[in-house]
Amino acid sequence: MKNPKEAAHKATGHTQRGQCSKRLSILDAAAEVFCREGFAGASIDEIAAEACVSRQTIYNHYREKETLFTAVVEDVTNRTNSSLFSILATFPDKPDNLEDDLSTFALGLTKNCLCNQDGKFLRKLVQSEGERYPQLFEGWRKHGPGKIGTALAALFARLSYGGVLQIDDFDLAARQFLALVNADLQMITLFGETPSDEELENAARNAVRTFLRAYSAPVVNIAAPAPLAKAVG
Amino acid sequence: MKNPKEAAHKATGHTQRGQCSKRLSILDAAAEVFCREGFAGASIDEIAAEACVSRQTIYNHYREKETLFTAVVEDVTNRTNSSLFSILATFPDKPDNLEDDLSTFALGLTKNCLCNQDGKFLRKLVQSEGERYPQLFEGWRKHGPGKIGTALAALFARLSYGGVLQIDDFDLAARQFLALVNADLQMITLFGETPSDEELENAARNAVRTFLRAYSAPVVNIAAPAPLAKAVG
DNA sequence: GTCAAACTAGACACCATTGTCTAAAACGTC
DNA sequence: GACGTTTTAGACAATGGTGTCTAGTTTGAC
Numbered sequence: 473m474k475n476p477k478e479a480a481h482k483a484t485g486h487t488q489r490g491q492c493s494k495r496l497s498i499l500d501a502a503a504e505v506f507c508r509e510g511f512a513g514a515s516i517d518e519i520a521a522e523a524c525v526s527r528q529t530i531y532n533h534y535r536e537k538e539t540l541f542t543a544v545v546e547d548v549t550n551r552t553n554s555s556l557f558s559i560l561a562t563f564p565d566k567p568d569n570l571e572d573d574l575s576t577f578a579l580g581l582t583k584n585c586l587c588n589q590d591g592k593f594l595r596k597l598v599q600s601e602g603e604r605y606p607q608l609f610e611g612w613r614k615h616g617p618g619k620i621g622t623a624l625a626a627l628f629a630r631l632s633y634g635g636v637l638q639i640d641d642f643d644l645a646a647r648q649f650l651a652l653v654n655a656d657l658q659m660i661t662l663f664g665e666t667p668s669d670e671e672l673e674n675a676a677r678n679a680v681r682t683f684l685r686a687y688s689a690p691v692v693n694i695a696a697p698a699p700l701a702k703a704v705g
Numbered sequence: 706m707k708n709p710k711e712a713a714h715k716a717t718g719h720t721q722r723g724q725c726s727k728r729l730s731i732l733d734a735a736a737e738v739f740c741r742e743g744f745a746g747a748s749i750d751e752i753a754a755e756a757c758v759s760r761q762t763i764y765n766h767y768r769e770k771e772t773l774f775t776a777v778v779e780d781v782t783n784r785t786n787s788s789l790f791s792i793l794a795t796f797p798d799k800p801d802n803l804e805d806d807l808s809t810f811a812l813g814l815t816k817n818c819l820c821n822q823d824g825k826f827l828r829k830l831v832q833s834e835g836e837r838y839p840q841l842f843e844g845w846r847k848h849g850p851g852k853i854g855t856a857l858a859a860l861f862a863r864l865s866y867g868g869v870l871q872i873d874d875f876d877l878a879a880r881q882f883l884a885l886v887n888a889d890l891q892m893i894t895l896f897g898e899t900p901s902d903e904e905l906e907n908a909a910r911n912a913v914r915t916f917l918r919a920y921s922a923p924v925v926n927i928a929a930p931a932p933l934a935k936a937v938g
Numbered sequence: 939g940t941c942a943a944a945c946t947a948g949a950c951a952c953c954a955t956t957g958t959c960t961a962a963a964a965c966g967t968c
Numbered sequence: 969g970a971c972g973t974t975t976t977a978g979a980c981a982a983t984g985g986t987g988t989c990t991a992g993t994t995t996g997a998c
Contacts, residue, residue, distance in 0.1 A: 494944085508836055508837075509745065509837075510743045510746065510833055511746070512742065512743060512745040512746030513743065513744070513746070515985060516987085517984095517985080517986095525946090526945065526946045526947065527947090527987090528946070528988090528989095529944080529946075531986095531988080532945080535987095536987070537985095537987090596832060596833065600743055600829065600832065600833040603741055604741075604742075641911075644911055647888045647889060648885055648888050648911075648915055650888070651884040651885055651888035652881055652885070655880045655883070655884035656880060658884075678874075678877055678881075679881075682919045682920075683919075685918065685919040686915045686919040687915075748956090749956070750954095758975085758976090759976045759977065759978095760956095760977090761957095761958090761977085762974080762975060764957065764958080765975080770955095770956075770957090
């Protein structure tokens with residue numbers, strides 16, 4: 473990193489007075505380094521340098537490396553959770569145009585939870601350190617992004633009962649929706665580059681289209697005679 | 706690990722004479738440890754213990770840790786590749802029952818490529834070390850499991866031209882197929898436990914069902930009068 | 939300006955790990 | 969059984985990271 477001071481400030485944009493600003497710098501830098509190097513590969517010195525803070529300051533705030541790590545995880549999880557809630561609130565309960573509305577929702581989900589820095593951090597860390605820190609995985613599932621699944625299932629259930637969708641297994645549908653949304657992204661997100669807005673929009677649209685082809689309720693076509701459906705089914 | 710000697714043999718089941726057996730033991734153990742601990746977290750001593758081999762033997766075969774790591778990656782990639790080819794050969798070109806046949810295919814894919822020890826290793830390592838070893842990611846994409854996508858796209862194209870499926874974008878369909886197959890598995894695979902055969906079968910079946918609802922060509926129903934389709938479309 | 943708290947820089951002991959080296963042991967072949 | 973190769977166990981220096989300590993500096997509040 474060429475200019476760590478700049479980077480640290482860029483990340484959060486805070487210029488509050490001392491103590492709080494330092495904490496945030498440390499958390500930001502630690503998230504970055506842990507994500508890039510993994511727990512074992514990350515060194516306190518590296519984090520200190522990236523946060524523009526002396527090593528001792530880190531030890532003052534967080535007794536040891538492990539403490540810092542869990543603090544970072546908690547911090548990122550909280551942030552992700554709150555943005556998750558606001559995204560879920562935009563789910564189209566009474567959709568005007570189902571495809572458009574669901575696509576917008578999916579886009580918000582990817583942009584703010586799945587595909588941003590925090591989302592990447594959690595995904596990578598749960599994957600790489602999940603075996604060594606089971607509580608990390610559990611936390612992700614119960615109190616973090618893992619909740620999206622069940623929340624989405626409930627929302628889809630409402631749409632299904634409303635006759636807009638035709639779903640047997642809501643949990644399954646929710647998992648598949650998320651899987652489809654991620655289908656195009658996994659490739660893009662895996663390495664460093666951030667996907668462009670256009671790529672994200674396409675990914676969301678593609679996912680929703682396929683999802684709807686699989687799960688939208690049969691259209692009661694105004695032109696077609698209804699009775700025939702019985703003979704076909 | 707309670708009984709490393711047993712574990713090492715269990716993994717490959719080889720009892721060849723000395724030198725070759727040692728190499729394999731080392732590769733097996735190294736894969737296991739690298740996968741569990743990541744590159745930085747894995748220690749040569751740990752690998753040596755798990756392979757029931759002295760540390761020096763490892764240094765004799767592979768000059769340094771990095772060499773060992775790339776050898777392991779290459780080994781696992783090759784193994785995965787060959788099983789991938791045999792699985793792709795089972796793709797239902799002339800499906801009898803499309804859902805059943807595709808489900809069987811999907812099951813083979815998950816069991817032998819995506820969900821087994823090798824698949825897990827590559828996925829984890831590409832994810833956690835991909836940023837530090839770009840050639841790892843490139844290798845995965847070009848010479849490893851990353852090829853599944855394009856191969857599947859070609860196979861789906863054949864089915865589509867044959868009128869069995871109705872697909873616009875073959876690459877997209879292939880990615881979505883894989884995403885759906887993984888939808889149920891990601892949860893299961895992430896932590897240690899190996900999914901049961903039943904879980905795998907269900908996952909495959911669920912994925913295929915949804916995929917076919919989205920992409921199967923409209924059925925020319927024997928009972929329904931064909932001409933009406935025009936009026937509806 | 940004073941004071942206490944927070945921060946810094948550097949030195950430090952401690953430990954784990956890498957990679958080398960050596961002498962002895964095991965192995966396979968003839 | 970003798971010979972060369974492979975393997976082993978252990979000692980070893982070098983390195984790099986953790987976490988502590990200290991003495992000096994900055995910072996903010998009053």
